[in-house]
Each structure stands twice: as structure tokens, then as C-alpha cells.
Amino acid sequence: MPAIVKFENVTKKFGKITALNDVSFEIDEGEFVFLTGQSGAGKTTLLKILIADLKPTIGNVFFAGENIAKISKNKIPKHRQQIGYVFQDYKILTERTVRENIEVALAVVGISRKDWKKRVDAVLELVGLGDRSELFPQQLSGGEIQRVSIARALVVNPKILLADEPTGNLDWETAQNIVDLLSKINKEGKTVLLATHHEGIVERLKKRTIRLRRGMIEK
Amino acid sequence: MLNHIETGLRNIRRSPFQAMAAISVLALTFFVTTLIAILVYSSHQIISYFETRPQIIAFLKDEAPAEDVADLIKNLSSNEKVKNVKFVTKEEALEIYKNATSDNPLLSELLSPDIFPASVEFSVNDLSYAKQVVGEVKGKEIVESVGITASLGGESTLGDVVDQLKSITANVRVGGALIVFVLLTTSFMVLFVVIGLRISIRREEVEILRLIGATPGFIRMPVLFEAIFYGILGVFIGWLSASVVLMYLSPHIVSYFQEIPVLPKDPRYFFSLLGLLLLLEMIFGVVIAFVGSFLALARVSKKK
Numbered sequence: 001m002p003a004i005v006k007f008e009n010v011t012k013k014f015g016k017i018t019a020l021n022d023v024s025f026e027i028d029e030g031e032f033v034f035l036t037g038q039s040g041a042g043k044t045t046l047l048k049i050l051i052a053d054l055k056p057t058i059g060n061v062f063f064a065g066e067n068i069a070k071i072s073k074n075k076i077p078k079h080r081q082q083i084g085y086v087f088q089d090y091k092i093l094t095e096r097t098v099r100e101n102i103e104v105a106l107a108v109v110g111i112s113r114k115d116w117k118k119r120v121d122a123v124l125e126l127v128g129l130g131d132r133s134e135l136f137p138q139q140l141s142g143g144e145i146q147r148v149s150i151a152r153a154l155v156v157n158p159k160i161l162l163a164d165e166p167t168g169n170l171d172w173e174t175a176q177n178i179v180d181l182l183s184k185i186n187k188e189g190k191t192v193l194l195a196t197h198h199e200g201i202v203e204r205l206k207k208r209t210i211r212l213r214r215g216m217i218e219k
Numbered sequence: 220m221l222n223h224i225e226t227g228l229r230n231i232r233r234s235p236f237q238a239m240a241a242i243s244v245l246a247l248t249f250f251v252t253t254l255i256a257i258l259v260y261s262s263h264q265i266i267s268y269f270e271t272r273p274q275i276i277a278f279l280k281d282e283a284p285a286e287d288v289a290d291l292i293k294n295l296s297s298n299e300k301v302k303n304v305k306f307v308t309k310e311e312a313l314e315i316y317k318n319a320t321s322d323n324p325l326l327s328e329l330l331s332p333d334i335f336p337a338s339v340e341f342s343v344n345d346l347s348y349a350k351q352v353v354g355e356v357k358g359k360e361i362v363e364s365v366g367i368t369a370s371l372g373g374e375s376t377l378g379d380v381v382d383q384l385k386s387i388t389a390n391v392r393v394g395g396a397l398i399v400f401v402l403l404t405t406s407f408m409v410l411f412v413v414i415g416l417r418i419s420i421r422r423e424e425v426e427i428l429r430l431i432g433a434t435p436g437f438i439r440m441p442v443l444f445e446a447i448f449y450g451i452l453g454v455f456i457g458w459l460s461a462s463v464v465l466m467y468l469s470p471h472i473v474s475y476f477q478e479i480p481v482l483p484k485d486p487r488y489f490f491s492l493l494g495l496l497l498l499l500e501m502i503f504g505v506v507i508a509f510v511g512s513f514l515a516l517a518r519v520s521k522k523k
């Protein structure tokens with residue numbers, strides 16, 4: 001499988017603080033990779049570089065063959081549309097229903113409206129929220145909201161799914177369910193990069209792990 | 220596109236009072252703008268009415284030779300400052316008198332055309348030329364006297380009337396433009412603040428959209444639609460209110476000014492005039508909304 005993500009000697013500094021230090025790794029298409037490390041280890045910085053929200057101070061970052069470190073501003077939206085991002089704090093639009101939240105992603109990518117229902121229904125079924133489509137986020141539990149976030153990320157059929165501490169705000173049982181869901185999505189062929197500090201989850205799935213410590217790859 | 224319109228309308232529904240504030244200010248602005256535009260139109264009509272009336276009558280001496288009269292008419296006709304030159308014979312003068320006294324036929328029963336002088340009637344292109352032209356005509360041998368139309372108040376007050384009309388028209392235009400400018404600026408500021416507030420409230424939503432790959436255009440479109448919706452609705456309400464007021468008042472205005480066409484008497488022209496105003500105001504309203512929201516977006520983006 002060709003590498004979909006490639007970090008080449010990436011360093012990211014915020015003033016005198018070094019968030020990432022000479023980080024290099026590759027992720028192949030269809031792989032499930034954990035990105036672990038304590039808070040402040042550089043996990044979120046790495047993910048933000050991958051979605052071009054931050055630029056590396058030194059080094060190159062390739063996504064599907066394109067160097068994100070040198071991406072022009074006007075190409076960033078198109079780049080992000082190829083990535084499904086699941087946030088720790090969900091980042092769900094609270095004044096829109098579950099269905100509308102997912103439709104937003106389809107509108108952003110420019111998918112024809114006539115295809116929306118079919119795609120939204122399919123992805124809701126996949127995350128187990130088929131009967132919750134017309135509810136508002138306030139009417140859902142934390143685990144269900146995170147599933148909406150996953151559904152929104154998946155509905156555009158991204159090349160990779162990035163999940164930044166998706167279980168950070170959830171209880172253990174719900175967290176396991178979310179990780180199982182991500183594992184199921186990976187088994188269907190989707191590349192998944194899951195950032196977490198939750199060792200229990202990492203141990204449970206036994207997948208390749210990139211461990212960060214003070215901005216450097218430990219293992 | 221449909222998606223952006225839906226989002227824009229949803230945003231309006233979420234904060235109806237801000238929307239009402241923006242629409243009210245725009246409606247007030249365009250209500251006053253419509254009335255001032257009609258006032259400017261009417262003042263222009265009054266000036267043009269006086270300018271196109273036969274204002275000056277040169278009464279000819281009875282013994283004036285026909286060739287000299289023809290020369291006078293030729294000279295006046297070729298004068299760029301003069302228009303509508305017309306020779307009125309003694310017979311025609313009697314007819315005019317008879318028509319004017321038709322409610323009392325006894326007054327004209329025993330009159331013969333001989334007692335009326337023949338005359339040359341004409342208008343000037345601009346009332347400011349009147350004094351000069353009258354002076355020239357008075358100097359002609361065949362001219363007995365020169366009369367100024369009563370509506371201008373006679374020769375002695377001609378200059379005052381001209382100055383007064385010009386000054387009123389100028390005041391209406393300048394004052395109207397100033398009021399419209401102040402109101403347009405206020406509307407622009409209100410729109411700018413309301414849209415800025417809306418974007419600030421939606422900051423988190425904008426951030427989410429940005430992170431999932433929305434282009435700046437995608438984020439801006441609903442805001443622009445929202446502002447344009449305010450513009451269109453504000454203009455329409457303002458224009459409609461002013462039109463209703465004008466339609467109610469127009470019979471009174473028309474009867475007060477009688478033959479002076481301050482407002483078009485033909486309803487088709489009246490509604491065409493209002494339609495033209497609506498079109499121009501719509502363009503203005505949309506431009507204000509567009510520029511206001513664009514600047515508000517730029518300001519919020521810069522803050523971020």
C-alpha cells in the first residue's frame with residue numbers, strides 16, 4: 001500500500017517552545033495508527049499540521065503526494081475536504097439537527113443535494129444513529145454527539161479519518177464503543193489516525209502506535 | 220446557492236430582532252429617499268412648466284409693417300435663448316379673450332378685433348435670459364409694449380421669481396441629498412454592526428466550517444445573502460410606504476397645483492416613475508448591503 005501520510009524531519013516551534021522535534025513517519029493507505037503521548041506531547045500540533053491549520057517550522061509533510069508544508073492558502077479548503085476530522089470537543093453545530101450537521105459537510109464539499117439523503121442515511125446507519133437524525137445535539141448523549149462528529153467526517157468519503165482524542169470526554173464503555181466504531185470503519189478500508197492518551201484503548205486494539213514524548217517520536 | 224440562501228434565512232430566524240432593526244432603518248431611509256426623489260422631480264417639473272409656458276408677449280403697434288413683423292419673428296426664432304415663437308393676429312386675440320370670458324358672453328359681445336393688438340408670444344429657454352430678451356424686444360420700433368405672463372408676477376418681479384424658483388430647487392436638491400446621505404450612512408453603519416454582531420455570534424460555527432474545508436466564499440455567502448435580504452426588504456417596505464402616502468396625497472397635490480404637472484397625471488407614468496425609483500433604490504439597497512456585509516466580514520476575519 002502506498003503511503004498516504006509522510007512526515008519528513010518535521011519540527012514545529014512556537015517561539016522558544018518546540019512542539020514537534022524532527023518527527024518522521026509514514027502511514028499507509030488503509031492503516032489504523034494510534035498517535036499517543038501525554039498532554040502537551042505534540043499530538044494536536046501534528047494533526048493540525050496535517051490539516052494545514054499550522055505550518056511546520058522545518059521539514060515536509062506529504063498528504064496523498066502533495067507537500068502540505070508548502071501548500072498555498074487558497075488550496076487549504078480543498079485539502080481539508082479530503083480529510084475527515086473528529087474533534088475531542090465534537091465541534092457540532094448546536095442549532096442544527098443531526099441530519100443538518102452532516103449535510104453541512106456535504107454542502108462544503110459541493111455534493112449535489114439530491115444525493116444528500118441517501119448518503120446521510122447510510123452514514124447514520126453506520127454510526128448507529130439511524131433513528132436520531134431529526135434530533136438536536138442537546139437531545140443526545142456525549143457518545144451520540146461524538147458519533148455525529150464521526151458521521152460528519154465520514155459522509156464526504158475522506159481519504160483519511162483523523163480523530164483527536166475522540167474519547168477524551170466519554171466514559172470508558174462509551175469510549176470503547178467509539179473506538180470499536182473507528183476500528184469497523186478502518187476494516188471497511190478507511191485509513192484512521194487516532195490521537196489519544198488513553199493507554200487502555202491502545203492496548204485493547206493492538207495497532208501500530210506512534211508514541212510522542214516532548215515533541216519527539218519515542219517508538 | 221440554495222443552501223446559502225437557506226442558511227441566510229435560518230440566521231435571520233434565529234435573531235429576528237436584529238433583523239427587524241436592520242430592516243426598519245433601511246425602510247426609513249428609503250421611505251424618506253422616495254419622498255425626496257418625488258420632491259426633486261416635482262420641483263424640476265415646476266421649473267420646466269414655467270420655462271415652457273409662453274411667458275413673454277410683445278404687443279405690436281397697429282401700424283407695424285408686415286415685413287418688420289416678419290423680421291421680428293425671424294430674429295426671435297433664430298435666437299438660441301428663445302423658443303415657441305408664435306404670431307397672434309387681432310382676430311386670434313379676440314378669440315382668446317372670448318374664451319377667457321366665456322362664462323360672461325356679454326363682455327365680448329360688442330367687441331371687434333380692431334381694439335386688440337396683434338402680438339408675438341414666445342418663451343425663453345432659461346428664465347435667467349428673460350430680462351435680456353425682454354430688453355431687446357422692447358427696443359424694437361414696431362413693439363408697443365412687452366407683457367410678462369401673470370404667473371411670473373409681472374416684469375418687475377421676474378428676476379425675483381426666477382431667483383426664488385432656482386433657489387428652492389437648489390435647496391430641495393442639496394437638502395434632500397444631504398438627508399439621504401445621512402440616512403444612507405446610518406443604514407450602512409447599522410447593517411455593518413448587525414452583520415458584524417451576527418458573524419461574532421457565529422464565530423464558532425465559522426471556525427468549524429473552516430476546519431472541515433469550507434472555502435471563504437462558502438462561509439461568506441450566507442452572510443451576504445442575509446444582508447442583501449435586509450437590503451431588498453428594507454427598500455421595498457420604505458418604497459411601498461412612501462408610494463402609499465403619495466397615492467393618498469396625489470389627488471390633493473394635483474388639484475392644488477392645477478395645471479402645473481408636479482406629478483404625472485397619467486397613472487401609467489405615475490407608476491412608471493415609482494417603478495423606476497424602486498429599481499434605483501433596489502440597486503442602492505443591495506450595494507449598501509453588499510459593501511456593509513463585506514466590510515463586516517473583512518473586519519471580523521482581521522480580528523481573528
